[in-house]
Amino acid sequence: MRTSTDRILTTHVGSMPRPEDLADLLYKVEFNEPYDHSEFERSVREAVADIVAKQCAWGLDIVNDGEMGKTGYATYIQQRLEGFSGESASIRFDDMTNFPEYRREQAKAAGTRRLNRPCCTGEVTIRDRGPLTRDIENLTSATADAGISDVFMNAASPGVIAVFQDNHYYPSDDAYLQALADIMKEEYEAIVDAGFILQIDCPDLAMGRHTAFRELSDREFLARAAVQIEALNSALENIAADRVRMHICWGNYEGPHHRDIPLAAILDEVLKAKPKGLLIEASNPRHAHEWSVFAERGFPDDKVLIPGVIDSVTNYIEHPELVAQRICQFADVVGRERVIAGADCGFATFAGMGAVDAKIAAEKFKALTEGAEIASKRLWGG
Numbered sequence: 014m015r016t017s018t019d020r021i022l023t024t025h026v027g028s029m030p031r032p033e034d035l036a037d038l039l040y041k042v043e044f045n046e047p048y049d050h051s052e053f054e055r056s057v058r059e060a061v062a063d064i065v066a067k068q069c070a071w072g073l074d075i076v077n078d079g080e081m082g083k084t085g086y087a088t089y090i091q092q093r094l095e096g097f098s099g100e101s102a103s104i105r106f107d108d109m110t111n112f113p114e115y116r117r118e119q120a121k122a123a124g125t126r127r128l129n130r131p132c133c134t135g136e137v138t139i140r141d142r143g144p145l146t147r148d149i150e151n152l153t154s155a156t157a158d159a160g161i162s163d164v165f166m167n168a169a170s171p172g173v174i175a176v177f178q179d180n181h182y183y184p185s186d187d188a189y190l191q192a193l194a195d196i197m198k199e200e201y202e203a204i205v206d207a208g209f210i211l212q213i214d215c216p217d218l219a220m221g222r223h224t225a226f227r228e229l230s231d232r233e234f235l236a237r238a239a240v241q242i243e244a245l246n247s248a249l250e251n252i253a254a255d256r257v258r259m260h261i262c263w264g265n266y267e268g269p270h271h272r273d274i275p276l277a278a279i280l281d282e283v284l285k286a287k288p289k290g291l292l293i294e295a296s297n298p299r300h301a302h303e304w305s306v307f308a309e310r311g312f313p314d315d316k317v318l319i320p321g322v323i324d325s326v327t328n329y330i331e332h333p334e335l336v337a338q339r340i341c342q343f344a345d346v347v348g349r350e351r352v353i354a355g356a357d358c359g360f361a362t363f364a365g366m367g368a369v370d371a372k373i374a375a376e377k378f379k380a381l382t383e384g385a386e387i388a389s390k391r392l393w394g395g
Contacts, residue, residue: 014255015163020389022074027167028359029079036365043084043129057082065155072382074162078152085363087177096137101130101179107223108272132181149207165210172217172241176225194244211257220264222274249287258290265358267326270299277306294357295320304342312347321357326368330376336384349392354385
């Protein structure tokens with residue numbers, strides 16, 4: 014994992030708005046509807062090449078494939094793993110409980126798109142290695158001559174897979190979690206073996222508190238999180254910590270979020286995870302103040318912090334000066350050489366679903382890189 018000794022590097026969390034025709038094809042893949050396989054492969058390949066070129070043009074240092082070939086960051090495993098069928102229970106966001114009218118409005122805003130969330134109804138095994146091979150080949154080709162600092166590829170954590178796809182087969186949730194860790198280990202290692210930084214997406218460690226584990230106390234949730242981190246670490250046993258970064262978030266949606274568990278409550282447990290890089294939400298109104306947690310507690314010397322300095326659910330384009338201020342807040346606390354500027358979350362968590370217009374997202378990333386340049390001058394001079 015590259016860091017810098019003379020400027021602030023920039024990156025993002027993962028998903029980018031997909032072209033509309035590709036989003037339509039991904040929707041058909043998700044629901045096992047007929048589609049043209051050759052057209053799909055071509056569309057994914059072209060979309061990856063295009064989004065890599067755009068990220069370079071925006072000035073991002075550490076890029077990925079925009080998750081162009083995935084239906085969703087936590088549901089794409091259906092195309093890769095056996096053992097899933099039926100339908101999981103609806104995910105309930107506890108912060109919406111007292112706002113039923115707003116919940117209904119949010120559901121309408123999602124339009125005709127919906128998620129396919131089957132249950133685990135059988136032994137989890139590898140179904141098809143093709144999609145992972147395709148994603149690796151596409152990203153390798155797209156970045157071969159781009160002169161990029163680092164390239165990352167996303168993968169779902171065992172915990173977030175379990176949150177989205179209920180267990181109806183294994184004798185316990187712990188057994189299900191470990192089965193997922195054992196099977197996802199192959200994907201994690203393949204990504205690193207291809208030369209990429211592995212990004213593990215772990216909303217289960219924050220969003221999980223007010224969704225799947227909303228009936229638990231904070232103490233009980235932290236005990237559950239410890240099990241999820243133990244399973245993740247077992248899946249990463251053969252990968253060096255500096256080849257992995259981990260993203261946690263409280264849910265990539267515009268909602269009250271007043272029932273989000275505070276960063277201070279989960280940080281000690283989260284830091285027990287193996288990945289060197291930690292990506293957190295740090296710009297939205299519910300979590301922008303939590304830079305102070307690091308001022309109060311410090312940050313391990315062997316970790317790199319990647320705070321979100323642009324919001325992923327608002328169409329406001331952040332002023333580069335604000336971006337610079339946010340970066341400097343973290344740099345002053347944990348050290349300028351251990352901060353990489355990022356985004357709060359992805360801009361199209363599931364194909365065809367995203368709160369931010371694609372062209373506005375591009376301008377937000379330009380503000381990110383411009384803000385990083387301003388911050389770099391302040392932190393290093395020049």
